[in-house]
Structure formats: structure tokens, C-alpha cells
Amino acid sequence: MxxxxxxxxxxxxxxxxxxxxxxxxxxxxxxxxxxxxxxxxxxxxxxxxxxxxxxxxxxxxxxxxxxxxxxxxxxxxxxxxxxxxxxxxxxxxxxxxxxxxxxxxxxxxxxxxxxxxxxxxxxxxxxxxxxxxxxxxxxxxxxxxxxxxxxxxxxxxxxxxxxxxxxxxxxxxxxxxxxxxxxxxxxxxxxxxxxxxxxxxxxxxxxANNVYKKALVNAKETDTVIIKKTLGTPGRVLRSEYTRDIIEREQHGATYEDLKNVVSGEANCRYIYEGNEQEGFGWAGQVAGLIKDIPTVQELFDEMVSTAEQGKQRLVNIFEAEKKFI
Known part of the structure; x- marks a missing residue:
């Protein structure tokens, strides 16, 4: 490419x-x-x-x-x-x-x-x-x-x-x-x-702890939520009881001072390093709904290039088919 x-x-x-x-x-x-x-x-x-x-x-x-x-x-x-x-x-x-x-x-x-x-x-x-x-x-x-x-x-x-x-x-x-x-x-x-x-x-x-990785594999595209929106610094995370509590506290007017410990880097690390779902959170995009495995990086690249090539050919076929009818 x-x-x-x-x-x-x-x-x-x-x-x-x-x-x-x-x-x-x-x-x-x-x-x-x-x-x-x-x-x-x-x-x-x-x-x-x-x-x-x-x-x-x-x-x-x-x-x-x-x-x-x-x-x-x-x-x-x-x-x-x-x-x-x-x-x-x-x-x-x-x-x-x-x-x-x-x-x-x-x-x-x-x-x-x-x-x-x-x-x-x-x-x-x-x-x-x-x-x-x-x-x-x-x-x-x-x-x-x-x-x-x-x-x-x-x-x-x-x-x-x-x-x-x-x-x-x-x-x-x-x-x-x-x-x-x-x-x-x-x-x-x-x-x-x-x-x-x-x-x-x-x-x-x-x-990254295996709890975090497996959660990404098992997540659907609906399994993420936005926290910190009322603080002006929105971020997307995996849905959990922990993050649900953050959102509820935001809805009830919690300030940054009220929330700083539960949205901190330390709280992030408790989940991503230790797999502690009760006391931490993990960032994640909606693309989690497309993650089905935990490959090596090389395997991921191979898949991406191969799939993109197949998709390119599909588009070529669509456009070539259109020409046949003109």
C-alpha cells in the first residue's frame, strides 16, 4: 500500500x-x-x-x-x-x-x-x-x-x-x-x-490483563458507554457496574472533585492491569463489537491486508458489473 x-x-x-x-x-x-x-x-x-x-x-x-x-x-x-x-x-x-x-x-x-x-x-x-x-x-x-x-x-x-x-x-x-x-x-x-x-x-x-482482553472479545458494539461528559472530557469505556455508577453520579450533579478518584488513572490501572472490575474501568471503542480473537499483531495485519484486498475486488466487481448494463 x-x-x-x-x-x-x-x-x-x-x-x-x-x-x-x-x-x-x-x-x-x-x-x-x-x-x-x-x-x-x-x-x-x-x-x-x-x-x-x-x-x-x-x-x-x-x-x-x-x-x-x-x-x-x-x-x-x-x-x-x-x-x-x-x-x-x-x-x-x-x-x-x-x-x-x-x-x-x-x-x-x-x-x-x-x-x-x-x-x-x-x-x-x-x-x-x-x-x-x-x-x-x-x-x-x-x-x-x-x-x-x-x-x-x-x-x-x-x-x-x-x-x-x-x-x-x-x-x-x-x-x-x-x-x-x-x-x-x-x-x-x-x-x-x-x-x-x-x-x-x-x-x-x-x-493488559486477560480480563480486559477477554471483555473486549466478548463485548458487543452496545457494550460501551461515555463517562465524564458532564465534566467536559467525555471518554468511551466498557459498560460495567462501576461505569454505570459514574454516569449516575454525573446525572445527579457530581463535580470533578467528587469523581476524580473514580475516574483517575489509578482506577483505570486497577482494571486494565489487575482485572479488578469492582474498582476500575477500561477504555474501549465501539469496535469492540468486531473483535473476536486475540491474535498476534502480525496476524492482525495479515487479516487486515487480506480483507482489504478482498473488499477492493468486491468493489471492482460491482463497478465492472455496472458497466455491462450501460
Whole structure:
């Protein structure tokens, strides 16, 4: 596959692994890169410059392919500068920026040979990212897992709107987890995809507890809900008694101070690391309804490419059949 995404980032397939707080470590990132995509590690949940440097070097021991470091800058509360310096010093090929104003990051890396991806949920954010110099946009629709935009725009509408609003390449995100989604993204004008939830349910996502992975396999597309909407930071999670309680408390006027412990990173980790369903939660997109197994990353890529090829041929057959009747 050849798109501007594969050309810019030096990868075989235009498939990007999401930042995945607490889960995007060297094992997963290197597996994605080795399979032909762009794997990423997450700076936010590594915490210290020393740990980030160690993880970057671990990736390089596991792959000689391009990879990225994700900066969820809102999660850092502005304290990401030391981590960014490590990424620059280690000459990482790509930085992705999510969850905040990317301008300070662009100002610091100006002149450095680092490619940039910015996650957006709307047209104005995409246009701003292009103005700042982003190499590509990742546009996430309402179907996605984790933190989302506030406007409830689905991927089917969001992607063509962003594509027609910027000149740089766009990656589709939200509700994509197989070759059908990849082919659909191309049809909408995107030049690749970014996936988060689907990569959690892989063998190389070694930090995710099996309870979490099996829950993704068993979930239907109706088994996710949005929490934190009343706090202005909506995010999609697996439905559970724990998340139902959060929503009920929001409906009764709970403030951030009331909820901060139950929606915290620590609560997230209690579920995704320990499988503690009574005291934690797991981010997940509606694509969980399409997840039926826990393959290796290579097996997932093989399926995606094969299914996309089959879908392409189906479209060719449809259009060729139409010509016969003209």
C-alpha cells in the first residue's frame, strides 16, 4: 500500500497504533512497526525521563523500523518538557500529540528531524494543526475509545469533512479494527487509519490483563458507554457496574472533585492491569463489537491486508458489473 502516510513515515502499511495510556510499551510498539505499521510508546504514563529513554532504547532493540512516541499533553498538566527533551535527544522518528494545545511542542521541535501527528476531533482543530506544521492528522470519530471530542460526530461524517478542510494527509480513527474499516477509510478520503482498542486485544499488548482482553472479545458494539461528559472530557469505556455508577453520579450533579478518584488513572490501572472490575474501568471503542480473537499483531495485519484486498475486488466487481448494463 502506498499513500502519503506510508511515504512520510517510512512504513509499509498506513496503520498507526494509538498512544494507549498505560499500555503502549516497547513490546506492542515494536510488534506493530515490525508488521509494517507505525508503533508508538506513550510518554505520559512512563512518568520520568529516565524511564522514557529506557523504553525508547528497548524499542530500538526490538525493531529497526520507524516508531513514534505519544505525548498526551493534557495528562502531563504541562509537565512534559523533560520527556520531550528525551525524545529529541534520542532522535525518535515521530511524535504524536493528543489531548491539548500542540503549539508549544511544535515550537520546541522546530528544526528537528521529527515527523508529527496530531489527534483531532473536528475541522477547526485539524486546520490549526496544519497551520502549526503537522505532517498528518488523526481524526477520531465518536465511536472511538478513550477521550473523544465534545460534538458527537461519527467517523463516517468527520473524516470527509476533515479531509476536505486540510491539505495534509488524514488518518481515520474511531470504529476501525479490521480490513473493512481500512478500506472504508480510503473510500472516505483518508490515507490510513489509527487504531487503539483493537491493538489492546493482541498478544503483544502484554501489560493488559486477560480480563480486559477477554471483555473486549466478548463485548458487543452496545457494550460501551461515555463517562465524564458532564465534566467536559467525555471518554468511551466498557459498560460495567462501576461505569454505570459514574454516569449516575454525573446525572445527579457530581463535580470533578467528587469523581476524580473514580475516574483517575489509578482506577483505570486497577482494571486494565489487575482485572479488578469492582474498582476500575477500561477504555474501549465501539469496535469492540468486531473483535473476536486475540491474535498476534502480525496476524492482525495479515487479516487486515487480506480483507482489504478482498473488499477492493468486491468493489471492482460491482463497478465492472455496472458497466455491462450501460
Amino acid at each position: 502506498k499513500t502519503r502516510i506510508t511515504e512520510i513515515f517510512g512504513i509499509q502499511y498506513p496503520i498507526i497504533q494509538g498512544g494507549l495510556a498505560y499500555l503502549a510499551y516497547a513490546e506492542l510498539a515494536s510488534a506493530v512497526s515490525n508488521a509494517g505499521g507505525l508503533g508508538q510508546i506513550t510518554a505520559a504514563t512512563l512518568g520520568t525521563p529516565e524511564k522514557l529513554r529506557e523504553e525508547i532504547r528497548k524499542v530500538r532493540k526490538l525493531t529497526d523500523k520507524p516508531f513514534g512516541v505519544n505525548f498526551a499533553i493534557a495528562r502531563h498538566d504541562g509537565n512534559y518538557k523533560d520527556l520531550l527533551e528525551v525524545a529529541i535527544e534520542e532522535k525518535v522518528p515521530t511524535i504524536s500529540i493528543t489531548g491539548g494545545n500542540p503549539q508549544p511542542v511544535f515550537e520546541r521541535i522546530k528544526g528537528e528531524n521529527i515527523k508529527t501527528l496530531v489527534l483531532v476531533s473536528g475541522v477547526r482543530q485539524a486546520q490549526k494543526a496544519e497551520e502549526l506544521g503537522a505532517d498528518a492528522i488523526m481524526a477520531v470519530g465518536q465511536e472511538g475509545g478513550g477521550h473523544l471530542g465534545r460534538d458527537d460526530i461519527g467517523t463516517m461524517v468527520l473524516i470527509p469533512r476533515v479531509v476536505e478542510s486540510v491539505s495534509i494527509p488524514v488518518l481515520a480513527s474511531g470504529g476501525i479494527g479490521d480490513g473493512r474499516g481500512l478500506l472504508a477509510a480510503f473510500a472516505l478520503g483518508a490515507e490510513g487509519v489509527e487504531m487503539g482498542t483493537r491493538f489492546i486485544a493482541t498478544q503483544e499488548c502484554v501489560h
